[in-house]
Amino acid sequence: MxxxxxxxxxxxxxxxxxxxxxxxxxxxxxxxxxxxxxxxxxxxxxxxxxxxxxxxxxxxxxxxxxxxxxxxxxxxxxxxxxxxxxxxxxxxxxxxxxxxxxxxxxxxxxxxxxxxxxRTKPGLVSLQWKIDLSLSQANLSTSPQDTKEVLHRDTHIILLLKLTDGSSRTYRLSVSKFHEFRYVIASALKNMIVLEKRKCMRKD
Structure with missing residues (x-):
């Protein structure tokens, strides 16, 4: 098809x-x-x-x-x-x-x-993500705590979206923004499931 x-x-x-x-x-x-x-x-x-x-x-x-x-x-x-x-x-x-x-x-x-x-906006065909970590040895100190902070600061998530109109979109998010994005999506899916279970949304 x-x-x-x-x-x-x-x-x-x-x-x-x-x-x-x-x-x-x-x-x-x-x-x-x-x-x-x-x-x-x-x-x-x-x-x-x-x-x-x-x-x-x-x-x-x-x-x-x-x-x-x-x-x-x-x-x-x-x-x-x-x-x-x-x-x-x-x-x-x-x-x-x-x-x-x-x-x-x-x-x-x-x-x-x-x-x-x-008109309907383009829909999502696929979504992929990968970790973008660009660090130099000079940025890393001997302190484990400092190293952890540098990793968290300099690590980003690359989102690759393919849309139904054939176009592609690329977004670069910080780790915190990526987790925020995951939370929003999970909340939306949960709300959709709740709505689908209501009688008013069912088709006889």
Whole structure:
């Protein structure tokens, strides 16, 4: 599975309701629905949206457009048409409707007017770290306590981050900042676990 397809399909449970409606969506309905969905994303909703006879079909297309548009900023390159088609076919769009929708979603111009706050920031693919220790013999005294202080002062942690948009980031932290970073991450994970156990976060 490609990285783009993995990103598009990372949360399959959110599409259960949508997949019940998509088989009924006709090719001729795709483009009008996409235009209306984009107007909403741009902050200029069309009045026709509130009076649509097939509101459930529009809601399904709108969910797909919002999902793909928000993930676009995580990609260094444009969407791969084959990956988008596979994603749409998995949502049970008919071949004709999937082809029409994929061609629109893979058009780069479509994303030009979407506000930056609607776009998702690049995600983390991998994180590696290593110890950077640069000491000269002259910095080390005969006192064990002084040696320990020098080691703590001159030792740094190098963080190497690879992001979903293909870019890389490198950060140099002191030992104390690295431990602070570990604590923040551990606290965030613990809070996520607590939230997931609450009834309001569970899907029946």
């Amino acid at each position: 490609s990285q783009q397809l993995e990103l598009l399909t990372e949360n399959p449970t959110q599409w259960i309701a949508v997949s019940f409606v998509t088989p009924e969506i006709q090719k001729k309905e795709i483009k009008p629905f996409v235009i209306l969905a984009l107007k909403e994303l741009e902050g200029t909703p069309d009045r026709r949206t509130s009076s649509l006879m097939s509101a459930d079909k529009f809601a399904a297309v709108r969910a797909v457009v919002r999902h793909v548009a928000r993930l676009r900023s995580e990609q260094k390159e444009g969407w791969n048409p084959d990956d988008v088609m596979t994603f749409l076919e998995g949502l049970r769009f008919s071949p004709e409707s999937a082809t029409e929708l994929a061609s629109l979603l893979c058009t780069e111009k479509m994303y030009d007017s979407i506000p930056l706050h609607m």
